[in-house]
Every structure is written in C-alpha cells, then in structure tokens.
Amino acid sequence: MKPAKFDHQRVSTLDEALQALGSADGEARILGGGQSLGPMMNLRLAQPDLLIDLSRVSGLDRIESIGRTLRIGARVTHARIEDGEVPGTTGTYMQTVASGISYRSVRNRGTIGGSVAHADPSADWPTAILALGGELVIAGPNGERQTQIDGFQTGPFTTGLGFDEILVAIEVPQLDENCRFGYYKVNRKPGEFADAIGAVVIGAAPRAVCGATESAPFRVPGIEHKLAAGATSVSVAEARDILAGMEPGFDDYELQIHAVALSRAIGRAFA
C-alpha cells in the first residue's frame, strides 16, 4: 500500500516546528526516524495531513553529560547508542538494549525520542528508560517543561505529551560503576518486537520494570523491595506471585513469560 496524501514540512528550528504543530490545519505528526510512523502511514493506519520533519533541527541529536545526568537528544538514533556513544555504565546498559532493537538498518534511522513518544507497548525504550528513571524534556508553545519518566506513558500509544508539544530530550542518571543492570527480552525471533521484557537497574534504589504488556510498562515494587533488601535472585515462581498480585490482566502464559523475563533479567544483573 501507499500512504494517503500528506504535506511534508522540513523545519530547521524547534520554534518553527512548534509553530507548525500549533497552527496545522488537520492532523500534524512529528517525523523522527520514521521507522514506526512510516509503515503505519504506508498501511494507511495513520493518515496525517502534515508531517513535521525534525531531521534538520540542530541540537536534538546531542548526547551530553551534565554532572551525574545524561541528556540524550530525542533524535539520537538506536545505532549511535549501540555503537557506544552514551558514556559510562548507563551507556553500557543502553548499548545492550539498543543492539536488540530490530535490525541495523532500522537502528540507523530509528530514534530514541521517536520510540518513547510513539509509546508502542512492545518497543524497548519505554521499558528500558523506565528502569533507569529520570525526566523527559518537552518543548511546547509556552516553553520547555520537564516531566518524570514515571507515569509518562499511560497506555498503548498513549503518553502525557500534548498535541502541541515535542519531546526534545531524555534525561537519565549516570549509573555508578558498581551498579548492576539486567535486561531480558522474550521474542519470537532476534529483532522482533518483544512479547515480554524484564528490565532491572540495581543501584541505591533498585528499579524493576515489567514491559511489553498490552499497555504501558510498569514498575514492580515487590521485586524492587527484594532487590533493595539484598536479593541476588528472584525465582520465576516468586516473580509470578508478585506479578499476579498486581493484577496485570495477563493470561497464564503471559504471566509466565513476564515472570521469566524479570527473573532472568535479575540473573543477568548478577551474572
């Protein structure tokens, strides 16, 4: 199939993008790497009237260390993260995640900001950055605002991003060198979208995330408490009980693979 007719506007500044977004007649969509929006448009599942192309906006592709915070521009590609451009322990964790996203030609174009804003429940970054914690930097008609990663995604393809706003950066903490992390993805084939993801980042306040659900990824406090108390492993049966107690709406198989993903992510963290 071919996309329905749309206008394409390549902007050179963020202000121009925001203005185009605010004044668009009909539905406007931000184009990052286009690796999800493109296929959706080709299938005519998405039929925006206007695409606002951020590829020429400078500054959105920067990776900066600001003290113990990493600021990763929304337009940074999975490939750059895979290639180790994000420094430190956080960079190593993100490298692991990036290298498992689809295949290299998708990673060359797909962006972290696009993935987080698109909020596909099966995608990697929404789960992976929730395990890091931090903030998202969002530009809107009234300037920039910061919002917690926790609670940003509210459902499948649904976030707290306003229709006139643009995600410009992701700010995550730089992990200590001795901080442990683990990431485990259950999927049918290498590079396919996940059926279940377990992500754990075990620092002073351990975070454990259950991802690739039907909805938004969510933190699993029962597992976080165990890790904070010094647990170095969580069995599948324990993880099942904890997840089941959260009533995530899984059937038995889904409960099982999400429990396995979390258990194995912890196993990888302590391997």
Add this chain to the structure above:
Amino acid sequence: MADGGSTDGKGIGARVLRKEDNRHLAGRGNFTGDIRRPGQKDLAFVRSPVAHARIVSITKPAGFEGAVFIAEDAVGMRNMRAPSKLPGYKGADYPALAIGKVRFVGEPVAVCVADTRAAAEDLAQATVVEYEELPPVVDMVSAVAPGAPLIHEDWDDNVALQTFSDADFSSIAARATVVVSREYRMARQAMNPMEGKAVFAEWDDRTDQLMMWTSTQVPHLIRNGLAQFLGLDQRQVRVIAPDVGGGFGYKVILQPEELVAGWLARHLKLPIRWVEDRREHLVTGANCREHYYKVTVHATPEGKILGLDCDVIVDGGAYSVYPFTNGLEGAMAHGNLPGPYKLEIYRCRTRTVVSNKPPLLPYRGVARPGVCFAMEMTIDALARQIGKEPSAVRAMNMVEEAEMPFMSIAKKHFDSGNYAKSVDMAAEMIGLADVRKRQQQPLPDGRLLGVGMGSYVEQTAHGTSVFASWGVAMVPGYEQATVRLTPDGGLELRIGVQSHGQGMETSMAQMAHEVLGIDPDKVMVTHGDTGLTPYSTGTYASRSMVMAGGATVRACKVLAQRMEIIGAHLLQCDRAEVKVREGKVVSGKGEVSFAEIGRVWYLNPDELPEDVDQGGVEVTMGYRPEPDSGAFTYATHACTVAVDPDIGEVEVLDYVIVEDCGTMVNPMIVEGQTFGGATQGIGTALLEESGFDATGQPTASTFADYMMPGATDAPHYRIDHIVSPSPFTEYGIKGMGEGGTIPTPAAIGNAINDALKAIGAEVGQTPFTPRRVREAIVKAKGAAA
C-alpha cells in the same frame, strides 16, 4: 552414437555455477514490476473488510465513476471455473470481482484505475460498499458440523470434496494389539516468495493480442485461463513470465487480479499494472496448508504397523482455484498418508471444506508436509508407547529396496530406493547414540534436549495418467523441448516450463551439454513465454528437470543425428564412422565443429549432402516417462532441538538431511533447493501462521505479526545423498524441488516431543510456538499433579 557427448565435466553431476546468478547478484534481473510503458495505469482493489456478507450497495467516488469497475461493469469477464472429475466434487466458481456476496476478508469487490498506485488507493478508500453481514465459518472442523452456515447457498453442506477408502480391520485385530491415536493440526500459512504476484497487461492492436507479463510458474495455463474467462481466441493471448522471484505454488494459479488486469487492458486499451503488496499477499493471496488429522495406527507390540485409519479435513477456503481446484490437497493427502510404509490395511476419509477464508492454494510439498507431519508424529508416539527407538520403528516398517518397484497400499508405484538406509544414515549423522547419552541430564542452561526425525517419499513428475484420473483442467502430456543450432554453432533451447529460482537456465544447459558436449555457456535457455516455447503445463509437482530435461535430451539426440549426417558428408566418411562429441562431429579422419555445421546449413546450403534431414538443425521432441506414475524421491531429515521449558522456546541445534533424488544433474542446486525447502519447513514448524479471529478477520496481515524464518533461524544444514536412479526416466533423474519442505515440521515436532518425553507433554499443532509448547507442558504437569 550421441550419448556421452560431454567429456569435460559440465554435464550431469557437475556443480556448475548458476548462469542466471550473474544478473541476479548484480541486481540486473528484469521482473514484471520493472516494466514501464508510457501511459501505464496502476490498479488498487477495493477488498471486502468482512468475512461473509451480502453486498447491499456499492457507491463509486463522485466524479471518478469511469475509473472504478465492479463485476457488472466487466462485460465479457466470466467467473473462474476449475473442473474436476473426482466423484462428488463441487466446484465453487471464483468471481474475479465479487457478485452479490463476499466470502472472505480481502475478496476483490471493485478495482480502481489511476496514474499511480497511491491515487488508485485513494479511489479505493473513497469507494463505499455497504454490507449486510452473515455468520462466518472460520474453523474447518465446525464447517462440517450440523447447522453450520452455508458458504454457497445452493449447496446442502460445506463439503467441496470427500474421498473415502474403507477397510476391514478385523483381519489384523488379533495381531495389532497396540493402538495409538492422535490429532494434529497444521496451520494455515502464506507462501511469501520474495517477489509477490505482479501483472502487466497491454493490448497490442498490431497482433490483435492481449500481452500479459505476469509473475507465474505456468504461462501456458495462464493463457488457457485468460482466453477461456475473457472469451478470447488462444491466438489473441500471449503470456510472458519474465524473471520471477520465487513461486512455491502460489504462481500456478490464475489470480482474480490477473484476470481483471487482462480485461481492463483490453477494455481500456491502456497498459495496466498491478503489483501485489505484502499485505495483500499475506491476507488474500497466498493462503496454504491448513489440515486437520485424526490418525490411528494399529501395530504389533514390536512396532510393526499393520493398519492405518485416518480422518482428514482440509480447509479449502471460499472458492476453487483454476486450474488445480480446491480438491487437490485432500486428494493428495489421501494418496500420500501411508508414506514409505508397508501396511496391510488403510482406511481414510478426507473432506475438503469451504470456509470464509481465502482459497487454499498448493504450496511447495502440496499436502505432503501435512501428511508426513501426521504420520511421522504418530510413528514417534507409537515408539514412545512401546518403548522403542523411533528410528527403528520407522526402518522396520518401510518398503525394502529388494521389493522395488513396489505398489503401495495407496496405489503409489514406488520406482527405486533404499528408504531404511536414509533413516540409518540420518541417525548416524545426527549422532543418535550420543544424543541419548547426553539426554540423561538436562543441558547446563536447564533446557531439554530432544532428537527427532521425519521420513517421506514424494511422487514427482507424475504425468498424464495421474492428472487425467483427477480430471482437472490441466493434464500434462508429452513434454516438449525445441533445440535449434545457431549459425555460429551455439544452441537455443526452448522449454514451456518456467524457472523462478530453480536454476533451470543452468541445469537444462547441462542436459544439452551431456548429449552434445556443447559448452553450457553457449546454450541459451528460453522459458516462460507462450509465444516462443512449446506448450507445457509448466513448473509444479517437482517435474521440470524430469520432464523438460528429458525432452531436452530427446531433442538433442535427434539434433545430434542430423548433425552427424551433415558432419559425415563434410568429413567425407560414412555416417557410422562419426559421432557427436564435445560440441563437434568427430571421426577417425578428423572433425567438424558445430559452428561449421551451422555455417553450412544456414549460409552455404549448397554444401549440404543429398541425404540431409530437411527438418534441418531445429528439432522439437516430446517426452514422457514410461510408466508416467512418477519418480519417487525420498529423504530422512533429523534434528536436535533444545526446549526452554519455562517459556516454551525451541532452538534447532543441529539438522541433517539424507536424500535420494536419483541422478543429480547439479548437486549444488539440489543442495541449495533442499536447504531452502527445509528453511521453509522451519517456518511451518516454528513460526508461520495465518491466524483468523472468530469473525474471520486475519490476525497476521503484516510481517510484524507473520513470522518468517530468516538467517538467524536457519541452522547449518549437513547433507548426504543416496543415489538410486529411477528406472523410468532419462538418466534416472527424479524431481526434488519440493522435498526439502516436507519432513521438517515432523522432524522438529518429534524432536520437541522427544525433549518433553520425561514431562509427558506432546505438541501436535503447527507452528510450535513458545505459547503452544509451554501450554503443552503446563497441561502435562497439571495432569500429573
């Protein structure tokens, strides 16, 4: 004297690199989608969004009424009708554009014509169709249940074809004290050649012809169908298959879009193009497989199988496809279920049902991946029940080499081979004894190791008698080849089959080389064009190498005789003293090159002898093996798998193949075809599934949901060969294009069940997804607890 013209190792048995790869590896192939004409139009189809409904109204977009066509606009276009003489067969005519009713999601309802595909899709989107929905039939087992909604209202049930052969089991009851019964399902899937279907149609006023370039395996059959259903004379239709990027059976069928494109080209007098996209392919086009089996074997306590009882249901989809019909799968399942085994009693019922799904098409292996899966899984179940090694049960039940040729219980005339040897060799290659030792404890990562096998025998290149007994619209007869010496001593070879990835431009040239000794690089193979090649029913049923290869040999032998007459004259010696060798006519006194003979025939005919054959240096010869009941290829595949019991994931660790396709023309191509086939088999076993929800909506409409095997899923295959030439074919060649796909689901399924043996779990439904494997484990543990 012509035999053995080749002496330099490029003939039969040589691993000659494929000539066609020069253009394909450089990206210089020329496919239907590459064709451009000034003023060409693209098509988009309005397709049914519901599985079963009456069409209440169709409203064309205002101002574009002349660019949108529905069934009643297409005056002169007839429903596609696929006849069959099988008793009780009910043909379900296939309208290329729906008439009154739609019967599957994706069925073409209207066609839109525009300058670009995107503009045509805009028109399709703006066309409004009102439907009155009817209850759908989605599952093949419920399709035959009493009270099921009728797909075709003038039928009294949903059964398109039933076959039944009865048997009395009392004669074996006393001896067959072990009875093992299982149910299986092989999922519906889609074929997914790299190139989907593509059509380019143009009316040529000069020749008064519909020119149709189409991605097909069977250009002559497409011509038959177009002429019949468009009401044209055969002379008014020329079909050309340019480069074709894989077919696998999808492209043996006349597609509704093909017929519509032909009608539009004639009606509008404009070049018309339709290039299928992958969504159309997955949802509407290339549906295949989908069988249900209930299999019962009756065996002695030692594992000797005496009787086989089977009930098969095939989900044939909404319509019967031209020309192979929707009855092919069921009929072939009936004839092939007993496989390579010797039985006393065989009872079988097959029912091909119609449903609110796309028509079922023949896919590589046709029915045999299903029957092999059902039979081989049951053999392992029997082996587990009596505590014997499955390979031993397999081998002890097979037809023996000394019994060949052998008429099987299903009336298949096996020609040659040592079936049990393939089992023994595969067991040795996979290291069966060692695997049994390693299985005594789990793998270090907690996964479970399993080993499994699948054996099959495949009727290939079956001819007139077999197809005539089915009475379908395509009965192969004498396959023909035309060879023509060129004035400079090269050879043109024209065959009516079509090569779409099998490397026939190379292997057919090797056949000519074998007889004439001419360098394969000097042989131009022309195929896939009804205007240039002899009639042929085309490429399917693993037949081309046997049939067109055999015809090539016959034609080359006659050409050699004719060249010997001219050569003897030029050498001033007796005809008996010369023979064709290495591209020359040679005698004790000297030699003349083919170029010299070409020069004389074409340019200096004054030098020809009196007794020259006036037919010249162009020969068309026909060929059919005798008997034409088929050459039987067989193989055993064996693999080891690791099953992750926590999530149900299966990894294929090792995979070996022992096959016997008789004389191999090009072993490199044989191995490549086999590995490709086995990889498709891995898709069937582990990944591919065209699912439908309860309303008949397809649930795998893109590659995000439809899993294809890729590089990461293909193991490093190891292969060995047994060579048992067929006594019935030229050079003893047997067909082998399809075989690789046949036993893979069985081998992998058996390996999984072997790994799960200790738990007591079994899988029986493809694909063996992690969910299905895990659910089998949970069920077994629940039953144990």
